[in-house]
Amino acid sequence: MECPVCKSKRLSLVYKRPFVETRTKQSIAECENCRLGISLPRLSQRALNSLYDAEYPPVIAKIRPSKLSDESLIQKLYRKFVESVIASYLALPPASIWRKIFTMDFMSLFPVKCLSPELSREDEILDFGAGSWWMVKLLRKHGYKAYGYDVFDECRQQDWFHDIKNSDKKFDEIRAFHVLEHMQEPLETLKFLKSKLKPGGRLVIGVPNFTSPLHRIGPNGGHFHLPYHRVHFSEESLEIACKKIGFELDSIISRSTETGYVSCLLNNRVSANNPAEKFWLKFGSTVLDAMRKGDAYELYARNII
Ligand SMILES: [Zn+2]
Numbered sequence: 060m061e062c063p064v065c066k067s068k069r070l071s072l073v074y075k076r077p078f079v080e081t082r083t084k085q086s087i088a089e090c091e092n093c094r095l096g097i098s099l100p101r102l103s104q105r106a107l108n109s110l111y112d113a114e115y116p117p118v119i120a121k122i123r124p125s126k127l128s129d130e131s132l133i134q135k136l137y138r139k140f141v142e143s144v145i146a147s148y149l150a151l152p153p154a155s156i157w158r159k160i161f162t163m164d165f166m167s168l169f170p171v172k173c174l175s176p177e178l179s180r181e182d183e184i185l186d187f188g189a190g191s192w193w194m195v196k197l198l199r200k201h202g203y204k205a206y207g208y209d210v211f212d213e214c215r216q217q218d219w220f221h222d223i224k225n226s227d228k229k230f231d232e233i234r235a236f237h238v239l240e241h242m243q244e245p246l247e248t249l250k251f252l253k254s255k256l257k258p259g260g261r262l263v264i265g266v267p268n269f270t271s272p273l274h275r276i277g278p279n280g281g282h283f284h285l286p287y288h289r290v291h292f293s294e295e296s297l298e299i300a301c302k303k304i305g306f307e308l309d310s311i312i313s314r315s316t317e318t319g320y321v322s323c324l325l326n327n328r329v330s331a332n333n334p335a336e337k338f339w340l341k342f343g344s345t346v347l348d349a350m351r352k353g354d355a356y357e358l359y360a361r362n363i364i
Contacts, residue, residue, distance in 0.1 A: 060088075060097075060364075062090035062093060062095055062097070063093065063095070063097065063243070063244055063245060063246065063290060063297075064090070064093055064095050064235075064245065064246060064296045064299055064300045064303070065090060065092050065093040065095070065178055065291075065296065065299050067090055067091065067092035067093065069090065069091040069092060070088045070090055070091065070097065071088065071089055071090065071091060072086055072087075072088050072089075072099075072147050073087055073088065073096070074086055074087045074283075075087045076276075082282050083284045085097065085098055085099060085100070085286055086098075086099045087283070087285075087291065090296070091271075093293065093295045093296040093299050094199070094270055094292055094293035094295050094296060095269070095288075095291065095293060095296035096243075096269040096290065096291030096292075096293075097206075097215055097290055097291075098283075098285055098286060098288060098289050098290070098291070101243065101289070102286055102289070104243070107286065107287070107289075108171060109286070110286065111210075111287070115340040119215055119277070121223045128262055130343075136242060139166060141170060141172070142197055144169045144170065144171065145171055145172065145174070146197075146201060148161050148174065149174070149178075149198070149201045149203065150201075151259065153176065153178060153179040153223055154177045155177055156352050157175070158176035158177075159176050159179065161176070161357070162175075162176055162310075162312060162357070163312065164312050164313045164314075164348050164349055164351055164353075165345070165348065167313070167314050167315055167344065167345050167348040168341060168342075168345045170314065172194070172236060172265065173234045173235075173236045173263040173265045174198075174234065175232055175261045175263050175265070175359055176183045177261060178203070178231075178232055178261075179232055179234075180202050180203055180204070181204075181231075182203075182204065182230075182231035182232055183187065183205075183206065183223060183228075183230050183231050183232075184198065184203060184205050184230060184231065184232040184233070184234060185205075185206050185207070185208060185223065185232070185233045185234070185255070185263060186198075186205060186206070186207040186208070187208050187223065187233050187234065187235045187238060187252065188208070188209055188232050188234070188236065188237070188238030188241075189207030189208060189209045189214060189217075190209060190213065190236075192217050194207075194236070195207040195217070195219055195232070197206035197262055199219065205219060206219045206221035206230075207220060207221065207342065208220070208222070208223045223255055228255075229256060229257045229260070230256055230257065230259050230260060231256075231257055231261065232256075232259070232260060232261040232262075232263065233255060233261075233262050233263070234263045235252065235262070235264050235265070235329035236264075236265040237265050237266060237267070237355075238264075239266050239290075239292070240266050240267060240284075240288045240289070240290055240292060241266055241288060241289060242289060242290065243288055243289050243290075245290055246300055246303060246304060248307070249262075249300055249301065249304040253304055253305065253306065253362055256346045256360070256362040258361045258362060258363075258364045259361060259362060259363070260361065260363050261356075261359065261360070261362070262301075262306060262359075262360045262361070262362065263357065263358070263359055263360075264297070264301075264357065264358040264360075265314065265355060265356070265357045265358075266292045266297065266319050266355060266358075267282035267284075267288070267291065267292070267294070267316075267354060267355050267356075268293070268294070268353060268354055268356050269291035269292055269293050269296075269353055270293040270294065270305055270311070271347075271353060271354045271355075272307060272347075272352055273289050274291070274354075282316070282355070286348070292356065294356060295313055296310060297356060297358055298302075298311065298358075301358060301360050305362075305363065306361065306362060306363070307360060307361050307362075307363045308358070308360050309359040309360055309361065310359050311349040311356050311357070311358045312348075312354060312356065312357050312359075313347070313348040313349075313352065313353035313355075314348060314353060314355050314356065314357045315345070315347060315348050315353035315354045315355055316344075316355050318356055352360060
């Protein structure tokens, strides 16, 4: 077997125990060259599809607006906070210094979630792996020409669904927020996305950071999300993957997720709904992001022809 990103054959098994998260008996091998993690055994797409059908209904449920009433008050307040941060970002002039400040490591307390500083209302943007559709709706609400794509049937019925696989349309920006780690062959996905970008078009990617201290504490520590995450990116592997496909790399920033470190360290005993705990989780993650050790990365690149 070889690394699906750098093609090195020097792989070593790093985690062997069954994972608590999904009780699947999987292991993770690490490429000694680019430090990409690879979930083993490599499942067929068919096997994974049946797992998605069985275990992803909570994601689908969020697509339906009525289900938002199931949110707790804290969840709702946090969502409103994130939406207001993104709204402020979108109101700033494209490519301005203020937009760039929002996409620096130490700004992860105010997460923008994978939108480039250059994005303008004249651009057409595709949310690839749009999930619960919230970003497409938010962008549209603020006057942006946003479209979404995801594999779930429910997504096809959403407004502004774009069937990227059966269309020749090209975009100014493609956003893939925590999507690439779900792919067996991430280089193929990047090549496909490049073919859907206009010359000079921008790619923005968010992925968990396999080399963060969080992931190094053991199989129950990080965002392994087995068996759905089939590869686990390091900064090196992310950079190699993008350059191999011919993207010009602008930057890679450390950008922790909300649930991040402490929750995992305590084996998920911390309730994400407790406001005080949530504050400390986010505060701790922000400090680690400033040190570039956060639990996730965001990559900004452009399509040079
Ligand atoms: Zn590799």
